[in-house]
Amino acid sequence: SMDWTQVGALTQELKGKEVLIRGRAHTTRPVSKNMTFLVVREKGFTVQCLVSTQSEGVSRQMVKFVAGLNRESIVDVIGVVSVPENPIKGATQQIDILVRKLYCVNKAMPNLPINIEDAARSYVEIETALQGGVQLPRVNQDTRLNFRVLDIRTPANQGIFRVQCQVGMIFRQFLLSEDFVEIHTPKLIAGSSEGGSAVFKLDYKGQPACLAQSPQLHKQMSICGDFGRVFEIGPVFRAEDSYTHRHLCEFTGLDVEMEIKKHYSEVMDIVDRLFVTMFDSLNERCQKELEAVGRQYPFEPLKYKPNTLRLTFEEGVQMLKDAGVEVDPLGDLNTESERKLGQLVLEKYGTEFYILHRYPLAVRPFYTMPCYDNSLYSNSFDVFIRGEEIISGAQRVHVPEFLAERAQACGIDVNTISTYIDSFRYGAPPHGGFGVGLERVVMLFCGLGNIRKTSLFPRDPQRIAP
Numbered sequence: 081s082m083d084w085t086q087v088g089a090l091t092q093e094l095k096g097k098e099v100l101i102r103g104r105a106h107t108t109r110p111v112s113k114n115m116t117f118l119v120v121r122e123k124g125f126t127v128q129c130l131v132s133t134q135s136e137g138v139s140r141q142m143v144k145f146v147a148g149l150n151r152e153s154i155v156d157v158i159g160v161v162s163v164p165e166n167p168i169k170g171a172t173q174q175i176d177i178l179v180r181k182l183y184c185v186n187k188a189m190p191n192l193p194i195n196i197e198d199a200a201r202s203y204v205e206i207e208t209a210l211q212g213g214v215q216l217p218r219v220n221q222d223t224r225l226n227f228r229v230l231d232i233r234t235p236a237n238q239g240i241f242r243v244q245c246q247v248g249m250i251f252r253q254f255l256l257s258e259d260f261v262e263i264h265t266p267k268l269i270a271g272s273s274e275g276g277s278a279v280f281k282l283d284y285k286g287q288p289a290c291l292a293q294s295p296q297l298h299k300q301m302s303i304c305g306d307f308g309r310v311f312e313i314g315p316v317f318r319a320e321d322s323y324t325h326r327h328l329c330e331f332t333g334l335d336v337e338m339e340i341k342k343h344y345s346e347v348m349d350i351v352d353r354l355f356v357t358m359f360d361s362l363n364e365r366c367q368k369e370l371e372a373v374g375r376q377y378p379f380e381p382l383k384y385k386p387n388t389l390r391l392t393f394e395e396g397v398q399m400l401k402d403a404g405v406e407v408d409p410l411g412d413l414n415t416e417s418e419r420k421l422g423q424l425v426l427e428k429y430g431t432e433f434y435i436l437h438r439y440p441l442a443v444r445p446f447y448t449m450p451c452y453d454n455s456l457y458s459n460s461f462d463v464f465i466r467g468e469e470i471i472s473g474a475q476r477v478h479v480p481e482f483l484a485e486r487a488q489a490c491g492i493d494v495n496t497i498s499t500y501i502d503s504f505r506y507g508a509p510p511h512g513g514f515g516v517g518l519e520r521v522v523m524l525f526c527g528l529g530n531i532r533k534t535s536l537f538p539r540d541p542q543r544i545a546p
């Protein structure tokens with residue numbers, strides 16, 4: 081009939097109280113036949129437990145049993161909170177538990193493929209030890225992903241996926257408060273939704289079909305269906321050929337589409353307020369999680385400002401030119417020039433979050449609206465964090481004849497998207513929207529160098545398991 085206490089909630093204020101916790105046998109450190117230490121871990125938090133024959137009801141047999149527990153076994157512990165004189169090394173909670181009872185609820189196998197202590201070690205710690213002549217075990221990325229269930233138990237990973245959860249929550253809360261409707265569009269579709277060849281093809285009851293590369297077409301069709309403003313959180317499939325630090329074959333798309341009254345800046349206004357709110361809320365709500373991430377993967381907090389900086393593509397090209405980097409003024413920026421521009425923007429404007437808009441039309445998808453004053457450019461934008469893209473968005477073509485013309489010009493078989501184009505023949509309001517990659521937002525907010533770190537079970541060109 082005792083209440084459970086979370087390991088993360090064990091504080092010195094509980095001194096002298098008896099508590100009941102459930103966690104994992106993180107590490108054991110036998111001291112003698114009469115005494116052993118056991119560190120118990122729950123959701124990334126750890127507490128040191130002392131099992132000693134000096135405590136009421138603890139036998140030598142029990143000390144031996146605890147000392148021999150397999151790591152990661154699930155245990156229930158009842159004991160009294162004590163406050164040691166010296167701070168505890170290797171545990172997050174600054175108390176000891178003097179154990180009275182301990183049950184092993186379910187044991188783990190011996191010799192696990194990943195030792196969580198090793199997987200949780202920071203690069204800094206490994207380097208420092210190396211300088212002192214000690215080589216600490218390292219766990220490489222492939223091993224982590226092969227045994228992901230173990231890997232995601234590290235405090236940093238616990239933090240990453242709790243931050244990811246909040247990004248989705250804040251996205252949803254903000255948009256609901258702005259009168260958006262959450263929708264769910266099909267992931268089995270007849271043709272490609274973004275153009276290009278990166279689609280997973282499949283057989284749909286004898287008809288050729290593919291996995292949706294984005295909810296693009298159906299979110300626009302929902303706008304033709306009078307919702308006014310919609311959003312979706314769902315899987316996006318890209319048959320990527322290249323193996324990079326920022327591309328997955330399946331990722332979570334945060335998509336937005338809305339009517340536009342006058343100008344595509346209305347869409348950028350939403351991006352601005354949504355993301356400034358998001359970064360503020362993450363810093364406020366996820367302090368512990370961000371600290372846990374930073375302990376293993378040190379990073380500087382993101383520099384951003386209210387009223388997000390907006391630069392035109394032409395201004396960006398000019399800034400690069402002034403810095404000696406020549407780029408095609410009507411082409412796309414490559415990863416390297418995007419990074420470089422990110423640095424230049426940080427130096428000049430003091431922000432690592434900004435919007436680049438009015439992209440050349442030729443490098444945008446077929447549904448993108450050309451600029452009214454110059455059709456070489458388009459009413460479109462990308463958004464960057466720390467010099468890397470997290471969003472692309474635009475005003476869309478809402479005139480059906482022109483849409484068909486643009487699709488054709490971009491080499492798309494209009495027959496495969498005829499129901500989409502027809503939607504605009506029934507009367508369509510001017511509209512625009514954007515798509516965000518969830519894994520990229522978390523990766524870049526936390527200054528992580530690889531998108532596999534922010535996908536729970538990543539799918540890349542070389543991996544479809546676990």
Ligand code: 4AD
Nearest residue numbers: 294296327328331470471472473513514515516517
């Ligand atoms: O730039 P993308 O391809 O744009 C679209 O899908 C449009 N339908 C969006 C719109 O509404 N106009 O993808 C949008 C975002 C990118 O900015 C990036 O953050 C992410 O999705 N993304 C990827 N994330 C992980 N792996 C990949 N292979 C990604 N491709 C795009």
